[in-house]
Amino acid sequence: MRDAVIVEAVRTPVGKRAGALSGIxxxxxxxxxxxALARRTGLDPATVDDVVWGCVTQIGEQASNIGRSAVLAAGWPEEVPGVTVDRACGSSxxxxxxxxxxxxxxxYDIVVAGGVESMSRVRIGAARDAVEHGRPFGPKVRRRYGVEEFSQGRGAELIAERYGFGRTELDELALASHEKAAAATAGGRFREQIAPVAVATGDGGERVVTADEGVRTGSTPEQLAALRTPFKEDGVISxxxxxxxxxxxxxxxxxxxxLAARYGWRPLARVHTAVLAGGDPVTMALAPIPATARALKRAGxxxxxxxxxxxxxxxAPVPAAWLRETGADPARLNPNGGAMALGHPLGASGARLMTTLVHHMRDHGIRYGLQAMCEAxxxxxxTVLERL
Known part of the structure; x- marks a missing residue:
């Protein structure tokens, strides 16, 4: 039987909005x-059967099949195809x-999977808000759920209300995410997975970005509590x-x-199980719970x-609700920090999480890892991964 193994996984540093990567x-x-992937593995790009690329806001600079454009921009042979996928935040x-x-x-024999999002350059919701071209969802969907728009932020407020999560509890999760990400950065845990990016400076030179820009240290609960809650007056999501x-x-x-053995590649992990789940599109972000249950059942x-x-x-209510429903060990959850600290470049996030996960599994001798993402x-x- 054929299997699917991950030979290498690489990512850029995650840039903050209007930050170092916004000029690219x-x-x-x-x-x-x-x-970077080809350089690290000695891959001959001509052997790649396809590049499957996630991207959410496929408009403007991210339009016209950015997966194919990426192949051409990398200087790979014109014969290498590329395709772009949109499953919202889980695209990659x-x-x-x-x-x-x-x-x-x-x-396929050899394929590259991944994704990109430049949220500084292509605004989130830009495609949805192009009302002159018609509204998304359609009148039947809006009537079915009694809403004019689906809002992930309002959905997060509903999840917090359902589970009784208070703002202090959620802010503490955010602080913990930054603390874990800061410790991982200081400890060099991201070094091997990051492909540094050279960016232009205002004086005509360049500098190299080697670390994620969103990680903060020194924040206090009082500072977080002072932030406004835009999705609900006196709400909990900030x-x-x-x-x-x-x-x-x-x-x-x-x-x-x-094939990995034939090319002299030592795989990081095997794609053991891959599943999907759907749920309520109003609260929206609870689907990782049934997806996890389905993945575990299929994986045995x-x-x-x-x-x-x-x-x-x-x-923050998303991993909090997931923990409560699954009974998972909190110490194993997002051990190097998550999107509240590292950032969430939509179409790249699935591949970023998986890159971080397979490197963490290798570095700590972990046999099985699980990744799940809520999506609009x-x-x-x-996905269940197995270290090899």
């Missing part, structure tokens, strides 16, 4: 990680699912306990164990068999 076109940011995790499934099916608007890209090289594993969990911190529309991807 998202096509070129994508090309940067493709080039879905790219991995598509890539792994087609490798196992024998349709900028502090939400994911950051970010820029970034990430890529993973996927093939079979047999229990939650305690998993040594590390990457659950995207779109908003009440969707979620869940």
């Amino acid at each position: 076109h998202p096509v070129d940011l994508s090309a940067h990680v493709l080039t 995790q879905q790219a991995v699912h598509f890539a792994a499934g087609l490798v196992i099916a024998g349709q 900028a502090a306990n939400s994911s950051q608007i970010s820029d970034g890209a990430a890529a993973l090289l996927i093939t079979t164990s047999e 594993l229990a939650i305690d068999d998993i040594g590390a969990y990457e659950i995207n911190e779109a908003f 529309g009440g969707l979620a991807n869940a």
Whole structure:
């Protein structure tokens, strides 16, 4: 039987809004990680069957099949195809699912999966807000749920209300995310997974960005409590306990164990199980809970068999609710910090989480890791990885 293994995983540092990466076109940011992936593995790009690329806001600079443009910008042969995937925040995790499934099916031998989002340059919601071209969702969907728009922020407020999460509790989760990310950065845990990016400076020179820009130290509960709650008056969701608007890209090289051995590659992990789940599109962000249950059942594993969990911190209530429902060990959750600290470059986040997860599994001898992401529309991807 064929399998699908991750040979290498690489990402850019995650840039903050209007930060160091904001001057780089998202096509070129994508090309940067493709080039780094090939350099690290000795990959001949001509052998790549496809580049499956996640991107959420496919408008403006991210339009016209950015996956294909990334291949051309990287200088790879014109014969290498590229395709762009949109499953909202899980787009690049879905790219991995598509890539792994087609490798196992024998349709691909060598494939790159990943994604990009430059939220500084292509504003979140820009495609949705182009009302002159018509509204999304359609009248039947709006009537079914009694809403004019679906808001992830309002959905997060509903989740917090349902589970009884107070603002102090959620802010503490945010502070913990920054503390873990700061410790990981200081300890060099991200060093091998990051492909540094050279950026132009105002004086005509350049500097090299080597670390994630959103991680903060020294914040206090009092500072966080003073922030406004934009989605609900006297609510609990603020900028502090939400994911950051970010820029970034990430890529993973996927093939079979047999081909990896032939090329002299030592795989990081096997894609053990890949599933999807759907749920209520109003609260929206609870779907990682049923997706996790489905993944564990299909994998024949229990939650305690998993040594590390990457659950995207779109908003603090998301991992908090996931922990409560799954009974997972909090110490294994987002051990190097999550999106509240590291940022959430939408179309790149699934690949960024997976890159961080496989490196963490390798560095700590963890056999099984699990990743799940909430996605607009009440969707979620869940992936179980097995270290080899």
